[in-house]
Amino acid sequence: MKTTFADLLASGRPVVADGGMGTMLFSAGMVRGHAPESWNVEHPDIVRGIHAAYIQAGAQIILTNTFGGNRIRLGMHKLAARTCLFNTAAVQLARSEADAAALPVVVGGSIGPTGALLEPHGELTLYEAVSAFEEQALALNGVDVFWIETMSDLEEVRAAITGCRKANADTPIVTTMTFDTNGRTMMGVKPEQATEALQNLGVIALGANCGNGPAEIEQVIEKMHRSSSAVLVAKANAGLPHMHGDIAVYDATPEVMAAYASRVLGQGARIIGACCGSTPDHIRAIANALQNIDTPIKDGKHS
């Protein structure tokens, strides 16, 4: 059922977001080194099936399969020319599952990092970055919210937000960063700094995703909550993978993720989901855990 991001929040309840997409594609047979976004065109039924499974499990927000869907990142796979195609296909797949769902579901247009470092640390210019994000955001036409995620550099976040606003100033923006290096992002950004910067940039919700597992994100959310009243998002990895023979196995079970969901809600998160290594089983466990808690939430803050 179609709804808006603002309406989802207005319910006052915790909101369940989806889990990993890459992990699901790998278990569906995608090989390493392949661009996951190409599956929007090559295997649309699999991508659509993953969205459906997350919605079935209780996800109220699903993210398009476009994490690496900007031209710079796709260029690493020599697929830059297909940027627009992959993104528009992804929106259709997510949109059709969300709109057909029995309950209200929001589609977030996933926007990940370019994978290149901005000047002066790398070669990428601000102009190139903004253009790449604007191009992707334009192709993501039809999503309910732009979902900028797994960021580690605040400059790149600014570039992404600028690109989104140029493409469509009316679509709200959520931004989450990854705090996986001694409690900071790879580029050294602290949770408090991220919170302040993102609030000033006018995002509708902010938070953390990916990383080394639930415990790390819980600490980040606690810090963010202490320093702000923003609506907070937590999407933790199901731990880190280990090889069992030829397959990668993540160590956090659905039970572990359910426990994380209750804890991170108490620490101030309002939108809770998961990231790499998680499956619809993990999201079902999270949804069940959150359903059994009755804390009405006002303005993102718990009473």
Add this chain to the structure above:
Amino acid sequence: METLEIIRKAIIEGQAKQVEQEVKTALDNGIKASQILYEALIPAMAEVGRLYEEGEYFVPEMLISARAMKAGLGLLKPFLIGSDVKPVGKVAIATVQGDLHDIGKNLVSLMMEGAGFEIVDLGVNAEPEKFVNAVRDQQVNVVAMSALLTTTMTRMKDTIHALQEAGLRDKVKIIIGGAPITQAFADEIGADGYASDASQAVTLTKRLLALS
């Protein structure tokens, strides 16, 4: 402050312009290029590595310092060629097949370069044959492999195997690293060593080549 001390400090603070200027001054004042290299550039990068290891520096600081070091190194190179300063070793480095992460690999290259090694950068997504060709054709004596994905780590084993098949395994020392790599994994696949970060990679390589 004496010139070498200023250069060291400027590198640690990532002031490329100042490094260039002071290296010129030092050369003009008759300080030997090799002395500038060994007493300013190399110790400065060692300190940067230490600050990163201790969580004081993050990727940006490290990259800016490395750039400052390279600015100085560029000025020294013409004087080092043909002098008594030979590269301490030649390293073929790359991220393994299927893996596109290169930030860590580049930091390792920069630190190695800062420590006096000659670098052959084979880029990312490097298949075993690339390493084999580099060892065969370019007189490399160290093979350095980086992997950031649990699923691409296993490619390191394939590379070692390919070097064995080509009869080149004994010609090189093989070092590996990257977030999911452990010493146990290095032992298991028969690498000569594992390093947890860029400055450790320098220490390890020097030890393997019996340079320190």
